[in-house]
Amino acid sequence: MPSLKRYSTFGLDADCASIHGFSDIPSFLSLYNSHETVYLLGGGSNSIFTEDFQGAVLVNEIKGISHFDDESYHYLRVGAGENWHDFVTLCLENQWYGLENLALIPGSVGASPIQNIGAYGIEVNAFIDTVEIVVLDTGEKTLLKNNDCAFGYRDSIFKNALANKVLITHVNFKLPKAHTLATSYGELAALEKPTPESIYHKVIEIRQQKLPDPATFGNAGSFFKNPVVPMSVLANISKQYDTVPHFVVPSSDVQSSDEFVKIPAAWLIDQSGFKGATLNQVRCHPTQPLVLTNLGGAKGKDVIAMASDIIATVYDKFAIKLEPEVRLMGSKGLISL
Missing domain, CATH: 3.90.78.10 (UDP-N-acetylenolpyruvoylglucosamine reductase, C-terminal domain)
Structure with missing residues:
Protein backbone atom coordinates (compact mmCIF):
# COMPACT_ATOMS: atom_id res chain seq x y z
CA MET A 1 0.00 0.00 0.00
CA PRO A 2 1.45 3.43 -0.95
CA SER A 3 2.18 5.94 1.80
CA LEU A 4 0.11 9.11 2.22
CA LYS A 5 2.72 10.82 4.37
CA ARG A 6 3.93 13.26 1.71
CA TYR A 7 0.40 13.99 0.51
CA SER A 8 -0.67 15.56 3.80
CA THR A 9 1.17 18.45 5.44
CA PHE A 10 0.50 16.96 8.89
CA GLY A 11 2.68 14.00 7.89
CA LEU A 12 1.18 11.08 9.77
CA ASP A 13 2.20 7.56 8.80
CA ALA A 14 -0.82 6.28 6.88
CA ASP A 15 -1.29 4.25 3.72
CA CYS A 16 -4.07 3.85 1.19
CA ALA A 17 -5.09 1.32 -1.44
CA SER A 18 -3.71 3.47 -4.30
CA ILE A 19 -2.81 7.05 -5.24
CA HIS A 20 -3.46 8.61 -8.65
CA GLY A 21 -2.91 12.11 -10.00
CA PHE A 22 -5.11 13.57 -12.74
CA SER A 23 -4.73 16.71 -14.83
CA ASP A 24 -7.93 16.74 -16.89
CA ILE A 25 -11.58 15.77 -16.58
CA PRO A 26 -11.53 12.63 -18.78
CA SER A 27 -8.66 11.08 -16.82
CA PHE A 28 -10.37 11.97 -13.56
CA LEU A 29 -13.68 10.38 -14.59
CA SER A 30 -11.86 7.23 -15.69
CA LEU A 31 -10.11 6.98 -12.32
CA TYR A 32 -13.20 7.85 -10.32
CA ASN A 33 -15.40 5.31 -12.06
CA SER A 34 -12.84 2.53 -11.70
CA HIS A 35 -12.63 2.69 -7.88
CA GLU A 36 -15.35 1.88 -5.39
CA THR A 37 -14.09 4.19 -2.62
CA VAL A 38 -12.20 7.43 -3.38
CA TYR A 39 -11.04 10.57 -1.63
CA LEU A 40 -10.32 13.73 -3.61
CA LEU A 41 -7.19 15.55 -2.49
CA GLY A 42 -5.66 18.90 -3.38
CA GLY A 43 -2.59 20.27 -1.62
CA GLY A 44 -3.15 18.11 1.46
CA SER A 45 -2.94 21.07 3.84
CA ASN A 46 -6.39 20.54 5.32
CA SER A 47 -6.65 16.74 5.38
CA ILE A 48 -5.26 14.56 8.18
CA PHE A 49 -5.20 10.79 7.60
CA THR A 50 -5.57 9.39 11.10
CA GLU A 51 -5.24 5.76 9.94
CA ASP A 52 -4.84 3.73 6.75
CA PHE A 53 -7.49 4.67 4.18
CA GLN A 54 -9.18 1.70 2.53
CA GLY A 55 -9.70 3.39 -0.81
CA ALA A 56 -8.04 5.27 -3.65
CA VAL A 57 -6.78 8.83 -3.24
CA LEU A 58 -7.14 10.99 -6.35
CA VAL A 59 -4.88 14.05 -6.40
CA ASN A 60 -6.12 17.09 -8.33
CA GLU A 61 -3.32 18.33 -10.60
CA ILE A 62 -5.42 20.44 -12.99
CA LYS A 63 -3.25 23.46 -13.82
CA GLY A 64 -3.41 26.63 -15.90
CA ILE A 65 -4.04 30.34 -15.30
CA SER A 66 -5.65 32.65 -17.86
CA HIS A 67 -6.40 36.38 -17.58
CA PHE A 68 -8.38 39.09 -19.26
CA ASP A 69 -9.68 42.45 -18.07
CA ASP A 70 -12.12 45.24 -18.77
CA GLU A 71 -12.33 48.79 -17.46
CA SER A 72 -13.32 47.70 -13.97
CA TYR A 73 -12.04 44.18 -13.27
CA HIS A 74 -9.35 41.57 -13.78
CA TYR A 75 -10.78 38.13 -14.54
CA LEU A 76 -8.74 35.00 -13.86
CA ARG A 77 -9.55 31.36 -14.59
CA VAL A 78 -7.35 29.17 -12.40
CA GLY A 79 -6.91 25.39 -12.38
CA ALA A 80 -7.85 23.77 -9.09
CA GLY A 81 -4.45 22.10 -8.81
CA GLU A 82 -2.49 25.37 -8.79
CA ASN A 83 -0.69 26.24 -5.56
CA TRP A 84 -2.60 28.97 -3.70
CA HIS A 85 0.34 31.07 -2.50
CA ASP A 86 2.03 30.93 -5.90
CA PHE A 87 -1.21 32.22 -7.43
CA VAL A 88 -1.42 35.09 -4.91
CA THR A 89 2.20 35.98 -5.68
CA LEU A 90 1.52 35.97 -9.43
CA CYS A 91 -1.43 38.32 -8.89
CA LEU A 92 0.72 40.73 -6.90
CA GLU A 93 3.50 40.68 -9.49
CA ASN A 94 0.98 41.62 -12.18
CA GLN A 95 -0.76 44.25 -10.02
CA TRP A 96 -3.97 42.25 -9.87
CA TYR A 97 -4.79 43.25 -6.33
CA GLY A 98 -7.20 41.96 -3.70
CA LEU A 99 -5.76 38.64 -2.52
CA GLU A 100 -2.63 39.96 -0.79
CA ASN A 101 -4.10 39.44 2.70
CA LEU A 102 -4.36 35.72 1.89
CA ALA A 103 -0.66 35.22 1.19
CA LEU A 104 1.13 32.10 2.45
CA ILE A 105 -2.05 30.14 3.15
CA PRO A 106 -1.10 26.54 2.33
CA GLY A 107 -3.03 24.42 -0.11
CA SER A 108 -4.43 24.53 -3.61
CA VAL A 109 -6.68 26.96 -5.45
CA GLY A 110 -9.39 24.31 -5.65
CA ALA A 111 -9.57 24.13 -1.86
CA SER A 112 -10.08 27.88 -1.48
CA PRO A 113 -13.85 27.95 -2.12
CA ILE A 114 -14.46 24.75 -0.14
CA GLN A 115 -13.07 26.30 3.04
CA ASN A 116 -13.84 29.88 2.03
CA ILE A 117 -10.31 30.56 3.20
CA GLY A 118 -9.73 33.81 5.03
CA ALA A 119 -7.13 35.79 6.94
CA TYR A 120 -6.48 39.31 8.17
CA GLY A 121 -9.94 40.67 7.47
CA ILE A 122 -10.47 39.09 4.04
CA GLU A 123 -12.37 36.00 2.88
CA VAL A 124 -11.82 34.60 -0.59
CA ASN A 125 -15.52 34.53 -1.46
CA ALA A 126 -15.38 38.32 -1.94
CA PHE A 127 -13.30 37.72 -5.08
CA ILE A 128 -14.77 34.49 -6.47
CA ASP A 129 -16.98 34.98 -9.50
CA THR A 130 -17.82 31.39 -10.41
CA VAL A 131 -16.66 27.85 -9.65
CA GLU A 132 -16.44 25.15 -12.31
CA ILE A 133 -17.39 21.67 -11.12
CA VAL A 134 -18.00 18.14 -12.35
CA VAL A 135 -20.90 16.21 -10.80
CA LEU A 136 -19.43 12.88 -9.72
CA ASP A 137 -22.47 10.68 -10.35
CA THR A 138 -23.13 11.93 -13.88
CA GLY A 139 -19.86 13.45 -15.10
CA GLU A 140 -21.79 16.62 -15.99
CA LYS A 141 -19.82 19.89 -16.07
CA THR A 142 -21.56 22.76 -14.28
CA LEU A 143 -20.82 26.38 -13.43
CA LEU A 144 -21.80 27.70 -10.00
CA LYS A 145 -22.16 31.44 -9.48
CA ASN A 146 -20.91 33.04 -6.27
CA ASN A 147 -24.42 33.20 -4.81
CA ASP A 148 -24.91 29.49 -5.52
CA CYS A 149 -21.97 28.55 -3.28
CA ALA A 150 -23.58 29.40 0.11
CA PHE A 151 -20.36 30.93 1.39
CA GLY A 152 -20.04 31.46 5.14
CA TYR A 153 -17.30 31.61 7.72
CA ARG A 154 -14.97 28.72 6.73
CA ASP A 155 -17.98 27.19 5.05
CA SER A 156 -19.59 26.65 1.67
CA ILE A 157 -22.00 24.42 -0.20
CA PHE A 158 -19.00 22.18 -0.96
CA LYS A 159 -18.81 21.21 2.72
CA ASN A 160 -22.54 20.63 3.01
CA ALA A 161 -25.06 19.92 0.23
CA LEU A 162 -22.35 19.15 -2.36
CA ALA A 163 -19.88 17.41 -0.05
CA ASN A 164 -18.39 14.36 -1.78
CA LYS A 165 -20.68 14.96 -4.77
CA VAL A 166 -18.61 17.21 -7.03
CA LEU A 167 -15.06 17.86 -8.22
CA ILE A 168 -13.87 21.46 -8.46
CA THR A 169 -11.89 21.86 -11.69
CA HIS A 170 -11.40 25.64 -11.93
CA VAL A 171 -12.05 28.74 -9.85
CA ASN A 172 -12.83 32.01 -11.63
CA PHE A 173 -11.82 35.19 -9.82
CA LYS A 174 -12.99 38.76 -10.33
CA LEU A 175 -10.55 41.31 -8.89
CA PRO A 176 -11.64 44.98 -8.89
CA LYS A 177 -9.26 47.54 -10.35
CA ALA A 178 -10.62 50.09 -7.86
CA HIS A 179 -9.22 48.04 -5.01
CA THR A 180 -9.73 48.98 -1.36
CA LEU A 181 -6.99 47.85 1.00
CA ALA A 182 -7.98 45.87 4.10
CA THR A 183 -5.70 46.91 6.97
CA SER A 184 -7.95 47.01 10.02
CA TYR A 185 -7.00 43.55 11.29
CA GLY A 186 -4.23 42.99 13.83
CA GLU A 187 -0.70 44.03 12.94
CA LEU A 188 -1.73 45.35 9.54
CA ALA A 189 -3.29 48.39 11.22
CA ALA A 190 0.22 49.58 12.15
CA LEU A 191 1.41 49.80 8.55
CA GLU A 192 2.29 53.33 7.46
CA LYS A 193 1.03 54.23 3.99
CA PRO A 194 0.06 50.62 3.23
CA THR A 195 0.22 49.21 -0.28
CA PRO A 196 -0.80 45.78 -1.59
CA GLU A 197 2.90 44.91 -1.67
CA SER A 198 3.53 45.94 1.94
CA ILE A 199 0.44 44.05 3.09
CA TYR A 200 1.60 40.93 1.23
CA HIS A 201 5.06 41.02 2.81
CA LYS A 202 3.70 41.85 6.28
CA VAL A 203 1.24 38.95 6.17
CA ILE A 204 4.07 36.59 5.19
CA GLU A 205 6.25 37.96 8.00
CA ILE A 206 3.47 37.50 10.59
CA ARG A 207 2.61 33.99 9.45
CA GLN A 208 6.25 32.90 9.44
CA GLN A 209 6.73 34.27 12.97
CA LYS A 210 3.60 32.71 14.45
CA LEU A 211 3.03 29.53 12.45
Whole structure:
Protein backbone atom coordinates (compact mmCIF):
# COMPACT_ATOMS: atom_id res chain seq x y z
CA MET A 1 0.00 0.00 0.00
CA PRO A 2 1.45 3.43 -0.95
CA SER A 3 2.18 5.94 1.80
CA LEU A 4 0.11 9.11 2.22
CA LYS A 5 2.72 10.82 4.37
CA ARG A 6 3.93 13.26 1.71
CA TYR A 7 0.40 13.99 0.51
CA SER A 8 -0.67 15.56 3.80
CA THR A 9 1.17 18.45 5.44
CA PHE A 10 0.50 16.96 8.89
CA GLY A 11 2.68 14.00 7.89
CA LEU A 12 1.18 11.08 9.77
CA ASP A 13 2.20 7.56 8.80
CA ALA A 14 -0.82 6.28 6.88
CA ASP A 15 -1.29 4.25 3.72
CA CYS A 16 -4.07 3.85 1.19
CA ALA A 17 -5.09 1.32 -1.44
CA SER A 18 -3.71 3.47 -4.30
CA ILE A 19 -2.81 7.05 -5.24
CA HIS A 20 -3.46 8.61 -8.65
CA GLY A 21 -2.91 12.11 -10.00
CA PHE A 22 -5.11 13.57 -12.74
CA SER A 23 -4.73 16.71 -14.83
CA ASP A 24 -7.93 16.74 -16.89
CA ILE A 25 -11.58 15.77 -16.58
CA PRO A 26 -11.53 12.63 -18.78
CA SER A 27 -8.66 11.08 -16.82
CA PHE A 28 -10.37 11.97 -13.56
CA LEU A 29 -13.68 10.38 -14.59
CA SER A 30 -11.86 7.23 -15.69
CA LEU A 31 -10.11 6.98 -12.32
CA TYR A 32 -13.20 7.85 -10.32
CA ASN A 33 -15.40 5.31 -12.06
CA SER A 34 -12.84 2.53 -11.70
CA HIS A 35 -12.63 2.69 -7.88
CA GLU A 36 -15.35 1.88 -5.39
CA THR A 37 -14.09 4.19 -2.62
CA VAL A 38 -12.20 7.43 -3.38
CA TYR A 39 -11.04 10.57 -1.63
CA LEU A 40 -10.32 13.73 -3.61
CA LEU A 41 -7.19 15.55 -2.49
CA GLY A 42 -5.66 18.90 -3.38
CA GLY A 43 -2.59 20.27 -1.62
CA GLY A 44 -3.15 18.11 1.46
CA SER A 45 -2.94 21.07 3.84
CA ASN A 46 -6.39 20.54 5.32
CA SER A 47 -6.65 16.74 5.38
CA ILE A 48 -5.26 14.56 8.18
CA PHE A 49 -5.20 10.79 7.60
CA THR A 50 -5.57 9.39 11.10
CA GLU A 51 -5.24 5.76 9.94
CA ASP A 52 -4.84 3.73 6.75
CA PHE A 53 -7.49 4.67 4.18
CA GLN A 54 -9.18 1.70 2.53
CA GLY A 55 -9.70 3.39 -0.81
CA ALA A 56 -8.04 5.27 -3.65
CA VAL A 57 -6.78 8.83 -3.24
CA LEU A 58 -7.14 10.99 -6.35
CA VAL A 59 -4.88 14.05 -6.40
CA ASN A 60 -6.12 17.09 -8.33
CA GLU A 61 -3.32 18.33 -10.60
CA ILE A 62 -5.42 20.44 -12.99
CA LYS A 63 -3.25 23.46 -13.82
CA GLY A 64 -3.41 26.63 -15.90
CA ILE A 65 -4.04 30.34 -15.30
CA SER A 66 -5.65 32.65 -17.86
CA HIS A 67 -6.40 36.38 -17.58
CA PHE A 68 -8.38 39.09 -19.26
CA ASP A 69 -9.68 42.45 -18.07
CA ASP A 70 -12.12 45.24 -18.77
CA GLU A 71 -12.33 48.79 -17.46
CA SER A 72 -13.32 47.70 -13.97
CA TYR A 73 -12.04 44.18 -13.27
CA HIS A 74 -9.35 41.57 -13.78
CA TYR A 75 -10.78 38.13 -14.54
CA LEU A 76 -8.74 35.00 -13.86
CA ARG A 77 -9.55 31.36 -14.59
CA VAL A 78 -7.35 29.17 -12.40
CA GLY A 79 -6.91 25.39 -12.38
CA ALA A 80 -7.85 23.77 -9.09
CA GLY A 81 -4.45 22.10 -8.81
CA GLU A 82 -2.49 25.37 -8.79
CA ASN A 83 -0.69 26.24 -5.56
CA TRP A 84 -2.60 28.97 -3.70
CA HIS A 85 0.34 31.07 -2.50
CA ASP A 86 2.03 30.93 -5.90
CA PHE A 87 -1.21 32.22 -7.43
CA VAL A 88 -1.42 35.09 -4.91
CA THR A 89 2.20 35.98 -5.68
CA LEU A 90 1.52 35.97 -9.43
CA CYS A 91 -1.43 38.32 -8.89
CA LEU A 92 0.72 40.73 -6.90
CA GLU A 93 3.50 40.68 -9.49
CA ASN A 94 0.98 41.62 -12.18
CA GLN A 95 -0.76 44.25 -10.02
CA TRP A 96 -3.97 42.25 -9.87
CA TYR A 97 -4.79 43.25 -6.33
CA GLY A 98 -7.20 41.96 -3.70
CA LEU A 99 -5.76 38.64 -2.52
CA GLU A 100 -2.63 39.96 -0.79
CA ASN A 101 -4.10 39.44 2.70
CA LEU A 102 -4.36 35.72 1.89
CA ALA A 103 -0.66 35.22 1.19
CA LEU A 104 1.13 32.10 2.45
CA ILE A 105 -2.05 30.14 3.15
CA PRO A 106 -1.10 26.54 2.33
CA GLY A 107 -3.03 24.42 -0.11
CA SER A 108 -4.43 24.53 -3.61
CA VAL A 109 -6.68 26.96 -5.45
CA GLY A 110 -9.39 24.31 -5.65
CA ALA A 111 -9.57 24.13 -1.86
CA SER A 112 -10.08 27.88 -1.48
CA PRO A 113 -13.85 27.95 -2.12
CA ILE A 114 -14.46 24.75 -0.14
CA GLN A 115 -13.07 26.30 3.04
CA ASN A 116 -13.84 29.88 2.03
CA ILE A 117 -10.31 30.56 3.20
CA GLY A 118 -9.73 33.81 5.03
CA ALA A 119 -7.13 35.79 6.94
CA TYR A 120 -6.48 39.31 8.17
CA GLY A 121 -9.94 40.67 7.47
CA ILE A 122 -10.47 39.09 4.04
CA GLU A 123 -12.37 36.00 2.88
CA VAL A 124 -11.82 34.60 -0.59
CA ASN A 125 -15.52 34.53 -1.46
CA ALA A 126 -15.38 38.32 -1.94
CA PHE A 127 -13.30 37.72 -5.08
CA ILE A 128 -14.77 34.49 -6.47
CA ASP A 129 -16.98 34.98 -9.50
CA THR A 130 -17.82 31.39 -10.41
CA VAL A 131 -16.66 27.85 -9.65
CA GLU A 132 -16.44 25.15 -12.31
CA ILE A 133 -17.39 21.67 -11.12
CA VAL A 134 -18.00 18.14 -12.35
CA VAL A 135 -20.90 16.21 -10.80
CA LEU A 136 -19.43 12.88 -9.72
CA ASP A 137 -22.47 10.68 -10.35
CA THR A 138 -23.13 11.93 -13.88
CA GLY A 139 -19.86 13.45 -15.10
CA GLU A 140 -21.79 16.62 -15.99
CA LYS A 141 -19.82 19.89 -16.07
CA THR A 142 -21.56 22.76 -14.28
CA LEU A 143 -20.82 26.38 -13.43
CA LEU A 144 -21.80 27.70 -10.00
CA LYS A 145 -22.16 31.44 -9.48
CA ASN A 146 -20.91 33.04 -6.27
CA ASN A 147 -24.42 33.20 -4.81
CA ASP A 148 -24.91 29.49 -5.52
CA CYS A 149 -21.97 28.55 -3.28
CA ALA A 150 -23.58 29.40 0.11
CA PHE A 151 -20.36 30.93 1.39
CA GLY A 152 -20.04 31.46 5.14
CA TYR A 153 -17.30 31.61 7.72
CA ARG A 154 -14.97 28.72 6.73
CA ASP A 155 -17.98 27.19 5.05
CA SER A 156 -19.59 26.65 1.67
CA ILE A 157 -22.00 24.42 -0.20
CA PHE A 158 -19.00 22.18 -0.96
CA LYS A 159 -18.81 21.21 2.72
CA ASN A 160 -22.54 20.63 3.01
CA ALA A 161 -25.06 19.92 0.23
CA LEU A 162 -22.35 19.15 -2.36
CA ALA A 163 -19.88 17.41 -0.05
CA ASN A 164 -18.39 14.36 -1.78
CA LYS A 165 -20.68 14.96 -4.77
CA VAL A 166 -18.61 17.21 -7.03
CA LEU A 167 -15.06 17.86 -8.22
CA ILE A 168 -13.87 21.46 -8.46
CA THR A 169 -11.89 21.86 -11.69
CA HIS A 170 -11.40 25.64 -11.93
CA VAL A 171 -12.05 28.74 -9.85
CA ASN A 172 -12.83 32.01 -11.63
CA PHE A 173 -11.82 35.19 -9.82
CA LYS A 174 -12.99 38.76 -10.33
CA LEU A 175 -10.55 41.31 -8.89
CA PRO A 176 -11.64 44.98 -8.89
CA LYS A 177 -9.26 47.54 -10.35
CA ALA A 178 -10.62 50.09 -7.86
CA HIS A 179 -9.22 48.04 -5.01
CA THR A 180 -9.73 48.98 -1.36
CA LEU A 181 -6.99 47.85 1.00
CA ALA A 182 -7.98 45.87 4.10
CA THR A 183 -5.70 46.91 6.97
CA SER A 184 -7.95 47.01 10.02
CA TYR A 185 -7.00 43.55 11.29
CA GLY A 186 -4.23 42.99 13.83
CA GLU A 187 -0.70 44.03 12.94
CA LEU A 188 -1.73 45.35 9.54
CA ALA A 189 -3.29 48.39 11.22
CA ALA A 190 0.22 49.58 12.15
CA LEU A 191 1.41 49.80 8.55
CA GLU A 192 2.29 53.33 7.46
CA LYS A 193 1.03 54.23 3.99
CA PRO A 194 0.06 50.62 3.23
CA THR A 195 0.22 49.21 -0.28
CA PRO A 196 -0.80 45.78 -1.59
CA GLU A 197 2.90 44.91 -1.67
CA SER A 198 3.53 45.94 1.94
CA ILE A 199 0.44 44.05 3.09
CA TYR A 200 1.60 40.93 1.23
CA HIS A 201 5.06 41.02 2.81
CA LYS A 202 3.70 41.85 6.28
CA VAL A 203 1.24 38.95 6.17
CA ILE A 204 4.07 36.59 5.19
CA GLU A 205 6.25 37.96 8.00
CA ILE A 206 3.47 37.50 10.59
CA ARG A 207 2.61 33.99 9.45
CA GLN A 208 6.25 32.90 9.44
CA GLN A 209 6.73 34.27 12.97
CA LYS A 210 3.60 32.71 14.45
CA LEU A 211 3.03 29.53 12.45
CA PRO A 212 5.26 26.47 12.20
CA ASP A 213 6.70 25.46 8.83
CA PRO A 214 5.12 22.11 7.82
CA ALA A 215 8.54 21.07 6.49
CA THR A 216 9.85 21.28 10.07
CA PHE A 217 6.82 20.34 12.14
CA GLY A 218 3.95 18.72 10.30
CA ASN A 219 0.69 20.65 10.68
CA ALA A 220 -2.53 21.48 8.88
CA GLY A 221 -2.65 25.17 9.72
CA SER A 222 -5.57 26.24 11.88
CA PHE A 223 -6.97 23.06 13.41
CA PHE A 224 -10.13 24.71 14.78
CA LYS A 225 -12.56 27.33 13.53
CA ASN A 226 -12.91 30.58 15.46
CA PRO A 227 -16.33 30.17 17.10
CA VAL A 228 -19.15 32.59 16.33
CA VAL A 229 -21.38 32.97 19.39
CA PRO A 230 -24.29 35.12 20.59
CA MET A 231 -23.48 38.30 22.49
CA SER A 232 -24.93 36.69 25.64
CA VAL A 233 -22.10 34.11 25.64
CA LEU A 234 -19.53 36.90 25.42
CA ALA A 235 -21.24 38.69 28.28
CA ASN A 236 -20.95 35.61 30.50
CA ILE A 237 -17.26 35.15 29.69
CA SER A 238 -16.57 38.86 30.25
CA LYS A 239 -17.69 38.54 33.88
CA GLN A 240 -14.43 36.68 34.54
CA TYR A 241 -12.28 37.86 31.62
CA ASP A 242 -12.96 41.55 30.97
CA THR A 243 -10.41 41.70 28.14
CA VAL A 244 -11.64 38.73 26.13
CA PRO A 245 -10.85 39.46 22.46
CA HIS A 246 -13.80 39.45 20.09
CA PHE A 247 -15.01 40.78 16.77
CA VAL A 248 -18.58 41.72 15.94
CA VAL A 249 -19.99 39.60 13.12
CA PRO A 250 -22.41 41.27 10.68
CA SER A 251 -25.92 39.85 11.06
CA SER A 252 -25.96 39.02 7.34
CA ASP A 253 -23.09 36.58 7.89
CA VAL A 254 -25.06 34.51 10.39
CA GLN A 255 -28.52 35.09 8.91
CA SER A 256 -29.94 36.30 12.20
CA SER A 257 -31.27 39.53 13.64
CA ASP A 258 -29.40 38.82 16.89
CA GLU A 259 -25.91 40.19 17.46
CA PHE A 260 -23.06 37.69 17.24
CA VAL A 261 -19.34 37.91 17.90
CA LYS A 262 -16.34 35.86 16.88
CA ILE A 263 -14.00 34.86 19.71
CA PRO A 264 -10.50 33.67 18.72
CA ALA A 265 -10.21 29.93 19.29
CA ALA A 266 -6.52 30.46 20.06
CA TRP A 267 -7.45 32.60 23.08
CA LEU A 268 -9.94 30.01 24.35
CA ILE A 269 -7.38 27.23 23.96
CA ASP A 270 -4.66 29.29 25.66
CA GLN A 271 -6.93 30.14 28.60
CA SER A 272 -7.74 26.45 28.91
CA GLY A 273 -4.08 25.63 29.49
CA PHE A 274 -3.16 23.89 26.23
CA LYS A 275 -0.70 26.37 24.74
CA GLY A 276 2.55 24.43 24.33
CA ALA A 277 1.03 21.22 25.75
CA THR A 278 2.01 17.87 24.22
CA LEU A 279 0.48 14.43 23.99
CA ASN A 280 3.13 11.95 22.88
CA GLN A 281 4.31 13.55 19.60
CA VAL A 282 1.37 15.95 19.13
CA ARG A 283 1.87 19.50 20.38
CA CYS A 284 -0.37 22.52 20.70
CA HIS A 285 1.92 25.12 19.18
CA PRO A 286 3.52 27.45 21.77
CA THR A 287 3.14 30.64 19.69
CA GLN A 288 -0.19 29.84 18.03
CA PRO A 289 -2.36 27.41 20.01
CA LEU A 290 -4.85 27.22 17.16
CA VAL A 291 -2.33 24.94 15.43
CA LEU A 292 -1.60 21.34 16.39
CA THR A 293 1.75 20.00 15.21
CA ASN A 294 3.43 16.67 14.57
CA LEU A 295 6.74 16.66 16.43
CA GLY A 296 7.76 13.54 14.54
CA GLY A 297 6.14 10.12 14.54
CA ALA A 298 2.76 11.32 15.82
CA LYS A 299 -0.10 8.83 15.73
CA GLY A 300 -3.59 9.50 14.46
CA LYS A 301 -5.12 8.37 17.75
CA ASP A 302 -3.04 10.99 19.58
CA VAL A 303 -4.23 13.77 17.25
CA ILE A 304 -7.82 12.74 17.91
CA ALA A 305 -7.20 12.49 21.66
CA MET A 306 -5.55 15.91 21.88
CA ALA A 307 -8.23 17.61 19.79
CA SER A 308 -11.03 15.92 21.73
CA ASP A 309 -9.49 16.98 25.03
CA ILE A 310 -9.22 20.59 23.85
CA ILE A 311 -12.85 20.58 22.69
CA ALA A 312 -14.11 19.12 25.98
CA THR A 313 -12.04 21.44 28.19
CA VAL A 314 -12.97 24.61 26.31
CA TYR A 315 -16.62 23.61 26.46
CA ASP A 316 -16.49 22.95 30.20
CA LYS A 317 -14.76 26.27 30.84
CA PHE A 318 -16.55 28.59 28.41
CA ALA A 319 -19.69 26.72 27.20
CA ILE A 320 -18.37 27.03 23.63
CA LYS A 321 -17.91 23.95 21.48
CA LEU A 322 -14.98 24.28 19.12
CA GLU A 323 -15.34 22.77 15.66
CA PRO A 324 -12.38 21.39 13.67
CA GLU A 325 -11.49 23.28 10.52
CA VAL A 326 -9.42 20.35 9.23
CA ARG A 327 -10.86 17.28 7.54
CA LEU A 328 -10.10 14.15 9.58
CA MET A 329 -9.94 10.95 7.55
CA GLY A 330 -10.50 7.48 8.95
CA SER A 331 -10.22 4.11 7.24
CA LYS A 332 -13.46 4.54 5.30
CA GLY A 333 -13.80 8.31 4.98
CA LEU A 334 -14.37 11.49 6.94
CA ILE A 335 -14.77 11.21 10.70
CA SER A 336 -16.03 13.74 13.24
CA LEU A 337 -15.05 14.45 16.83
